[in-house]
Amino acid sequence: MTTSAASSPLPMVELSHIDKKFFLRHTRSIKEYVVWLFTGRKGDLGETFKALDDVSFTINRGESVALLGFNGSGKSTTLKLISGVMLPDAGSVGTRGRIAGLIEVGAGMHPDLTGRENVYLNGAILGMGEAEIDEKFDQIVAFSGIEKFIDTEVKFYSSGMYMRLAFSVAVHCQPDIFLVDEILAVGDEPFQRKCLDRMHQLREDGQTLVVVSHDLEMIKGICDRGIVLQHGRVIHDSPISEAVDVLRASTPD
Ligand SMILES: Nc1ncnc2c1ncn2[C@@H]1O[C@H](COP(=O)(O)OP(=O)(O)OP(=O)(O)O)[C@@H](O)[C@H]1O
Incomplete structure (x- = not known):
């Protein structure tokens, strides 16, 4: 039996045995640091x-996936690895196509540039050419609803205004992921609601x-x-309702 290419799953994100480590510095006073330095550097200044510990999963084209977990469980770190702004210490990350990531408020925006200039900057970062941005500029600004402030430097924007502009640029670049x-x-x-x-x-x-x-209720409405x-x-890793139940039944320890 042959399977048509259109119906076979196409992997868009593949994480394989990912480890990500951070160095946690133990804060010390200068006096403590000097004592540590001159007493043979005993003990660690950090750990x-x-x-992320051996994380593997594949996300196929057309899937809508939620990363769930309590605070500090590694969700944002995983997104940063997928977007490529962070590299793993071990394992591999594979992605296909154009990626748009709304990961941190203000990321990808230059505070001293205006909203208009940032649309071009952000659009370029997301892989759009100048002509494509020119063509979509009015739609981007209209969706963001911040027409009045588009020629204001974004350092004067509220966090909601940053997000409106960044979301609008991201969706108009027609990302694959x-x-x-x-x-x-x-x-x-x-x-x-408009974003959803x-x-x-x-x-x-x-x-x-x-x-x-x-x-979790919003997530259930948007992810499968x-x-x-x-x-x-x-x-x-399961259909969303079951995954939400598993999270709700577990305890943050
Ligand atoms: N740049 C960093 N330097 C040091 N530790 C970090 C760094 N980024 C994340 N961490 C640590 O890695 C762990 C996972 O963080 P992450 O932000 O991925 O969690 P999260 O699941 O998104 O949490 P939350 O629900 O609170 O947003 C946390 O303990 C966090 O303190």
């Missing part, structure tokens, strides 16, 4: 901490979504699969 961290929470309710509608539309268009949020992280390890 290595594993934020759209990564969204908690940042939607800084938008007001009408704009959040747009994310549903991306999903219907067959794009791939990876979402991090503690708003949930990956639960605990202390940097994947402990569960």
